[in-house]
Amino acid sequence: MEKVSTDCIVLGGGVSGLSISRKLGKSFKNIFLIEKNNFIAEESSSRNSEVIHAGIYYDKNSLKSELCLKGKELLYRYLRKKNIQFSQCGKFILSTSKDESHFLEEILNNATECGLNDLSFKSEYLRKLYPFLNFDQAIFSPSSGIFDSHSYLNCLKSDFEQEGGHVLLNNQCMAINYESNSIELLIKDKSNEEEFLIYTKLLINCAGLESLDIYKQLSDEMGDGKSFKKRYVKGDYFIYRGKEKIEHLIYPIPNKESLGIHVTQDLTGTIKFGPNAYPVNNID
Ligand SMILES: Cc1cc2nc3c(=O)[nH]c(=O)nc-3n(C[C@H](O)[C@H](O)[C@H](O)COP(=O)(O)OP(=O)(O)OC[C@H]3O[C@@H](n4cnc5c(N)ncnc54)[C@H](O)[C@@H]3O)c2cc1C
Known part of the structure; x- marks a missing residue:
């Protein structure tokens, strides 16, 4: 051999x-x-949303938070340098009821504590921009974006x-x-x-x-391993072909499994809903 x-x-x-x-x-x-x-x-x-994350949700002082904030800057710089297509389109996070709206405060406070200082409430602006959306309050992240990951x-x-x-x-x-x-x-x-x-x-x-x-x-x-348990979670995306158009990322309040089913557009303008998240036993 x-x-x-x-x-x-x-x-x-x-x-x-x-x-x-x-x-x-x-x-x-x-x-x-x-x-x-x-x-x-x-x-x-x-097989993902091709979103450039701003660093909103990770715990303060965690390595994930630090690397997400730093990685975002490095990624935008690299994309510009290499002439790779991207759009810093920004992202809205919405609450769908009054009960949910206090989570938006928590998300904004967490992001600020992590060093991301550009989030703000933009509910009325969003209502005018996309009158077909049904929501209570919205915060906006201007540094989130999408890119040509391939x-x-x-x-x-x-x-x-x-x-x-x-x-x-x-x-x-x-x-x-x-x-x-x-x-x-x-x-x-x-x-x-x-x-x-x-x-x-x-x-x-x-x-x-x-x-x-x-x-x-x-x-x-x-002989020095820690023991980890595997847990597979699968998600699907659905393409939207209706008449409404969006030019931003739209996210719900995150849940335990994921950031929630969000609306993204890719650089061709195709609008997708997803991913959902459900446990599976094997990789298919
Ligand atoms: C539904 C979904 C949406 C997401 N959306 C986003 C997003 O919008 N933005 C974002 O930043 N992140 C997103 N993520 C997370 C991101 O996609 C992953 O964190 C990232 O792709 C992981 O990359 P990886 O290189 O670690 O793993 P992978 O991309 O899985 O690469 C692992 C590679 O290892 C190879 N491999 C495995 N076993 C072997 C072997 N025995 N021998 C040789 N090769 C092997 C595989 O073939 C594969 O190519 C999303 C994730 C999911 C699941």
């Missing part, structure tokens, strides 16, 4: 794997991104390759072993069903829905 040695392996070619590879590609000479599908980002990273992902890949990084598509990690300071991955090349071994000292696990399985294999080997 063929054996290959590397300095670093990034497992998974979604947005996490691609952006980490792009960054590490500047520091490592012999670095590989391994992706099981025939193209990059065919899973969650290309071009963005391709750009990350080409940045990585220009730095000399290697992208192996259609190659799936089948098993992982940890031996004397080195991680051994058994990879199947799905184009010819041949298997080979690849070794690294540094493995970045960005395998999305499979990342927990990868983590478990490695932590069992190394």
Whole structure:
């Protein structure tokens, strides 16, 4: 069986794997991104709302809050630099009854405490703008937006390759072993069903829905794993073809499972409702 040695392996070619590879590609000479599908980002990273989040909901002082605020600025800057289409269209969050409206106060206060100071109540403005909407109060986030995520992902890949990084598509990690300071991955090349071994000292696990399985294999080997439980949640989108037009993102008050079924438009003007969220047992 063929054996290959590397300095670093990034497992998974979604947005996490691609952006980490792009960054590490500047520091490592012999670095590989391994992706099981025939193209990059065919899973969650290309099946989402393509929204640039402003950093409204995360807990104050949490890493998520810090990274969301910082990431938003970096993302807008990168999109401008690379000429990738985006629209900083802004987002409304609506309460549908008086009982719900105090949640808007909480959301606004949380965002302000996190350092996002540009949210404000815009209920009357929204009533005039979209008279067909039925709501009680609304807050507006001017820094939320949408972008062409597919071009963005391709750009990350080409940045990585220009730095000399290697992208192996259609190659799936089948098993992982940890031996004397080195991680051994058994990879199947799905184009010819041949298997080979690849070794690294540094493995970045960005395998999305499979990342927990990868983590478990490695932590069992190394004997220092925490135990996590998998819980899959699935969502669907529905395209709206009615007569009303919107040019902003419209969100409800978030619930436990998700940000709630929201209305987004993509850069072609297509209006979508979604995603709903329901538990499933397996990945389909
Ligand atoms: C319905 C929905 C809507 C969302 N909307 C937004 C939004 O509007 N804005 C936003 O910022 N975020 C949004 N998100 C979140 C965002 O989409 C995800 O956080 C992000 O795409 C996760 O990227 P990832 O690279 O971690 O995982 P993924 O995109 O799932 O990538 C993982 C990759 O690993 C590969 N892989 C898995 N196992 C192996 C293996 N054994 N060997 C080789 N490769 C493997 C997979 O093929 C896949 O390509 C949304 C998420 C969902 C579900």
